[in-house]
Amino acid sequence: MQILFQSPDLPAATVLFPDLLYLAQSLRRFFGACRPTEPQDLTTPEENAAQAGGAIDVVDLTNRVKALLTGLKNDIAALQAAQGGLPGATDPVRKALIQCSWYGVTGAIPATTAGPDATLGDQAQSVIDTLQARYNKANAVDLTRAQLADFEGIFKTVFAADFAVLPHVTPPDVTTLQAAFGQSAALTTTDTVAPARWLRQLSHVRPAVSRMDLAFSVAQAFGTAAVYPPSLTLAQLPPVAAPDRWLALPLDPAHPPQKGRVAFACVTAGDPTNQATYAGLMVDEWPERIPNAQAQTAVAFHFEEPSARAPQALLLATCPDNRETWDDPLLQAVLKETLELAKMRTVDLGSVLQVGQILPALYFALNLESATISTRFAVIEEVASAIG
Amino acid sequence: MRLDRLARATVEVPSITTWTRLEPQARDASMQRSLQAQVRDPLWMLARQWQVGEFFGADAGSPVQATLAAETQTVTTYRPGVDDSATVVLDPSLPVEIHVERETAALKLRGSVQLGMYFEWLVRENGIATPEAVIAAFRTSFPISANVPDPNYAPVSAVRFRSLMAGKVTDGEALYVSAAAVQAGKVPPIPLPAEANNPGMPAVLAAFVSYRASLFSEPQNDPAWIDNQLEYEFAMGSPTPGQNLLLNAPDFPGGHLDWYSFSLQNDNPNPVFTANPAQISPVNFNFFPNHVTFRGVHDPRWWVFEDGMTDFGQLDAEHVDLAKLLVMEFALVYGGNWFSVPIPIPISTLGGPPTWNLSRVTTLIVTDTFGIRTLIRPSEQTTVNPGETAWSMYKLSGVGMRSDFILMAPTLGVVDDADAMEEVLFLRDDMAAMAWAVEHKLQGDLDAPVDMHEAYLDRVTRNPPPPPPQATAGGPQIYYTLEDPVPEYWIPMVPVQTAQGALYLRRGTMQIPTSGGPITVTGRALLLDPGQPFFVADRIIPQAGRLADRYFRRARSYDGSTYLWMARSSGAGRGMGWSGLRFDVVNDMKPVAAK
Numbered sequence: 001m002q003i004l005f006q007s008p009d010l011p012a013a014t015v016l017f018p019d020l021l022y023l024a025q026s027l028r029r030f031f032g033a034c035r036p037t038e039p040q041d042l043t044t045p046e047e048n049a050a051q052a053g054g055a056i057d058v059v060d061l062t063n064r065v066k067a068l069l070t071g072l073k074n075d076i077a078a079l080q081a082a083q084g085g086l087p088g089a090t091d092p093v094r095k096a097l098i099q100c101s102w103y104g105v106t107g108a109i110p111a112t113t114a115g116p117d118a119t120l121g122d123q124a125q126s127v128i129d130t131l132q133a134r135y136n137k138a139n140a141v142d143l144t145r146a147q148l149a150d151f152e153g154i155f156k157t158v159f160a161a162d163f164a165v166l167p168h169v170t171p172p173d174v175t176t177l178q179a180a181f182g183q184s185a186a187l188t189t190t191d192t193v194a195p196a197r198w199l200r201q202l203s204h205v206r207p208a209v210s211r212m213d214l215a216f217s218v219a220q221a222f223g224t225a226a227v228y229p230p231s232l233t234l235a236q237l238p239p240v241a242a243p244d245r246w247l248a249l250p251l252d253p254a255h256p257p258q259k260g261r262v263a264f265a266c267v268t269a270g271d272p273t274n275q276a277t278y279a280g281l282m283v284d285e286w287p288e289r290i291p292n293a294q295a296q297t298a299v300a301f302h303f304e305e306p307s308a309r310a311p312q313a314l315l316l317a318t319c320p321d322n323r324e325t326w327d328d329p330l331l332q333a334v335l336k337e338t339l340e341l342a343k344m345r346t347v348d349l350g351s352v353l354q355v356g357q358i359l360p361a362l363y364f365a366l367n368l369e370s371a372t373i374s375t376r377f378a379v380i381e382e383v384a385s386a387i388g
Numbered sequence: 389m390r391l392d393r394l395a396r397a398t399v400e401v402p403s404i405t406t407w408t409r410l411e412p413q414a415r416d417a418s419m420q421r422s423l424q425a426q427v428r429d430p431l432w433m434l435a436r437q438w439q440v441g442e443f444f445g446a447d448a449g450s451p452v453q454a455t456l457a458a459e460t461q462t463v464t465t466y467r468p469g470v471d472d473s474a475t476v477v478l479d480p481s482l483p484v485e486i487h488v489e490r491e492t493a494a495l496k497l498r499g500s501v502q503l504g505m506y507f508e509w510l511v512r513e514n515g516i517a518t519p520e521a522v523i524a525a526f527r528t529s530f531p532i533s534a535n536v537p538d539p540n541y542a543p544v545s546a547v548r549f550r551s552l553m554a555g556k557v558t559d560g561e562a563l564y565v566s567a568a569a570v571q572a573g574k575v576p577p578i579p580l581p582a583e584a585n586n587p588g589m590p591a592v593l594a595a596f597v598s599y600r601a602s603l604f605s606e607p608q609n610d611p612a613w614i615d616n617q618l619e620y621e622f623a624m625g626s627p628t629p630g631q632n633l634l635l636n637a638p639d640f641p642g643g644h645l646d647w648y649s650f651s652l653q654n655d656n657p658n659p660v661f662t663a664n665p666a667q668i669s670p671v672n673f674n675f676f677p678n679h680v681t682f683r684g685v686h687d688p689r690w691w692v693f694e695d696g697m698t699d700f701g702q703l704d705a706e707h708v709d710l711a712k713l714l715v716m717e718f719a720l721v722y723g724g725n726w727f728s729v730p731i732p733i734p735i736s737t738l739g740g741p742p743t744w745n746l747s748r749v750t751t752l753i754v755t756d757t758f759g760i761r762t763l764i765r766p767s768e769q770t771t772v773n774p775g776e777t778a779w780s781m782y783k784l785s786g787v788g789m790r791s792d793f794i795l796m797a798p799t800l801g802v803v804d805d806a807d808a809m810e811e812v813l814f815l816r817d818d819m820a821a822m823a824w825a826v827e828h829k830l831q832g833d834l835d836a837p838v839d840m841h842e843a844y845l846d847r848v849t850r851n852p853p854p855p856p857p858q859a860t861a862g863g864p865q866i867y868y869t870l871e872d873p874v875p876e877y878w879i880p881m882v883p884v885q886t887a888q889g890a891l892y893l894r895r896g897t898m899q900i901p902t903s904g905g906p907i908t909v910t911g912r913a914l915l916l917d918p919g920q921p922f923f924v925a926d927r928i929i930p931q932a933g934r935l936a937d938r939y940f941r942r943a944r945s946y947d948g949s950t951y952l953w954m955a956r957s958s959g960a961g962r963g964m965g966w967s968g969l970r971f972d973v974v975n976d977m978k979p980v981a982a983k
Binding site for chain 1: 403404405406407408409410411429430431432433434435437438439441442443444445446447448449450451456458498501502505506509512513520545548549551552553555556557595599602603677680689722724725726727728729730731732733734735736737740742747749752754762764794796798799800801802804805806807834835836940941942944945946947948949950952
């Protein structure tokens with residue numbers, strides 16, 4: 001078999017084998033950088049998708065994994081069986097090797113197309129070893145407890161690290177999402193070219209969109225079907241009562257957009273307005289910010305404010321001498337006394353070490369023979385310790 | 389018995405009386421009750437207030453009301469570059485950063501393919517008769533060439549992309565130039581095919597031109613980039629009958645624009661100024677003064693838990709840390725005596741274009757609890773010592789000019805910047821007594837950056853330098869090299885002096901010997917103005933070098949419009965470099981290897 005990579009004799013618009021490789025390479029770069037769509041992607045960031053009913057179809061994923069592992073096991077067995085027919089029967093080995101090459105095993109394509117080939121045995125054994133190792137690793141995962149990442153891991157183990165598996169996703173609020181997709185055309189009635197322009201502009205700034213744009217443009221070069229520019233289906237959440245406008249368009253002053261809305265721009269297969277579950281590749285996501293129409297400034301100034309403050313206690317003064325009418329000197333005396341008492345309040349034992357033998361002058365006698373009035377603190381301590 | 393009782397009654401049995409002193413202990417090793425902050429003792433509360441001076445009277449009142457009068461003055465003119473005659477009326481619908489930075493979005497192959505495919509989509513979707521025949525005619529008139537223009541530096545992916553697209557799509561960029569010229573009544577560089585007049589095609593071409601024009605914000609012959617400074621220069625004017633205020637941005641390196649990019653100056657009268665005087669609008673506020681609060685400021689009241697996030701008391705300031713000491717003193721000593729009033733400034737009406745305004749406070753009168761009114765003067769009017777100037781911040785000023793204006797620049801908030809499509813590092817090479825413009829990245833056919841070092845290594849592999857001469861028996865044993873070659877993406881910048889003595893670095897050329905013949909080294913980056921003389925002021929390239937790049941930027945404006953523009957920026961480099969350039973080198977010849 002010989003691949004003619006380029007020939008000057010072919011017409012200019014001929015699709016060459018390297019062109020096909022380039023398409024595959026572009027698609028792989030694009031897909032490899034995406035991730036599967038999850039329930040949280042189909043609602044607003046503030047809403048917890050799992051609590052709102054969003055889910056991944058784990059049963060379907062489990063069945064797909066089981067089918068994958070069964071197929072892999074059978075293909076390994078078929079290659080082993082064909083290997084047993086060597087060196088005579090080479091064609092079954094070639095057929096089994098090509099079947100195994102779909103798992104992305106490097107060196108699985110047989111080097112010959114027919115007849116005897118002494119290298120087939122070693123080649124088959126190498127492929128069997130590689131696939132068996134992948135099978136063993138993938139088969140060790142407990143599917144009953146597997147999460148999305150575990151299922152992805154199994155597919156990536158069997159195929160390659162940039163293999164994408166797309167689970168079926170039930171959105172948190174499928175009715176609202178369906179209705180939102182139904183508004184797609186109405187969102188851009190003022191500027192129908194806007195989605196194509198938007199995507200093209202992003203292709204110069206956001207690498208993920210650039211990869212997608214390149215993949216679509218390369219695919220367009222292979223035919224006349226309308227592939228490029230990709231047709232976008234739009235949706236916005238949460239829904240609004242007023243006539244909605246695509247958030248990528250200039251603002252409608254009569255209906256300014258609410259904060260925190262999410263806009264979806266999807267390349268769809270099928271009709272998203274009547275689907276209960278979705279599966280998709282998440283290409284890119286980012287917050288889009290529009291500057292505020294009003295800025296907050298402030299003027300600061302220095303003003304010498306008195307440090308005096310109202311007392312943090314209410315003073316209930318009673319008249320010391322039962323006079324009928326208060327006068328200023330009496331009130332001042334009460335305040336002065338209160339302040340003096342407050343100053344004294346700052347004095348504690350640690351502050352009077354110099355006169356510690358005298359102060360505080362609270363002395364209590366203790367005479368076990370009751371020769372004098374006694375105060376027994378031991379009893380108080382016992383009671384205090386008893387009540388904790 | 390009686391005697392015994394009598395004796396006991398008259399002769400006391402000695403007993404011991406001990407004295408217990410009750411000592412209150414207000415302090416405890418455990419902090420538990422203290423932290424509970426139980427308040428049961430009014431005297432204790434009063435004592436603490438007394439201790440921190442809250443009972444000291446002062447001959448002042450607390451501010452209870454303030455009246456502020458401010459005025460805003462519109463900015464009305466824009467001047468790209470340094471030429472006053474280029475002054476135009478400021479277009480409020482176009483954000484100033486974009487107006488300053490944007491340049492022609494010169495796209496290569498991929499841009500042509502993207503646009504060409506859009507054109508073909510328009511032809512197919514708009515009900516044009518025999519669309520494939522029409523498209524074929526346009527592909528013939530505006531073909532994508534299969535020949536790689538610069539095969540030495542084209543990455544494999546770009547070569548493959550060109551090979552795939554050649555003959556399969558219209559060159560959209562070339563078609564746009566011709567179609568736009570036809571629309572403008574000019575002679576197109578490439579004539580449109582006859583199918584351009586097919587029924588429906590004029591509308592398709594009009595939609596096509598409109599689409600392409602709406603993709604990028606491109607300049608109208610008003611560049612603000614100063615080549616020999618590697619920076620933008622522009623100015624905005626706010627002329628009033630008595631003063632032509634100019635907000636000058638003499639060294640804007642690109643990127644984020646804000647008030648600090650501008651310096652203030654008085655400009656000469658200008659007809660555009662006269663025709664577009666600034667509008668001055670007064671604004672009055674009555675407000676209740678609020679304390680300025682910030683993290684770490686002490687609370688003026690006792691018994692309030694303060695925010696412990698910032699502890700100015702723990703700042704470790706040396707005697708020479710004047711700025712730190714100033715901040716500490718402000719926060720710890722004067723922090724409680726500052727008040728503020730929020731002033732909302734409208735940037736734009738909802739969905740409308742932003743307006744550029746200079747704002748200043750004209751009057752601020754504070755009334756205290758005793759009814760005393762105090763006029764607060766701006767900090768610029770503070771009495772200072774002779775020879776000193778008052779200090780202020782956030783106010784616009786210029787050389788020899790101070791003002792009390794602040795500028796709330798309605799600049800773009802968040803801008804999505806693409807990776808640099810072109811990057812040139814200017815660096816000094818003292819070993820070679822010159823400078824270099826190193827083209828790190830150049831725009832490739834895929835309208836993505838091409839790493840020039842990798843391209844150079846690839847070129848060396850395919851087209852290596854010529855082998856050195858080999859010694860022969862009886863022949864010369866040494867050889868002379870005039871200069872060692874440098875990688876061809878190192879563009880020489882040769883020092884030159886003008887008649888006035890100013891030093892510049894001029895882009896030069898070199899020839900690199902290869903097995904396939906000499907390669908002429910010349911600048912290819914648009915930053916280096918290929919095809920015409922290029923100078924950079926010597927002072928622009930410091931010892932640290934300077935990095936300049938071109939990149940796409942995307943942003944939403946105040947009215948929600950999306951802008952995409954090609955911009956430049958420059959900044960500090962990565963230090964000095966050595967090109968490996970040496971002159972007058974004598975090497976030993978190696979003998980011919982025995983076969």
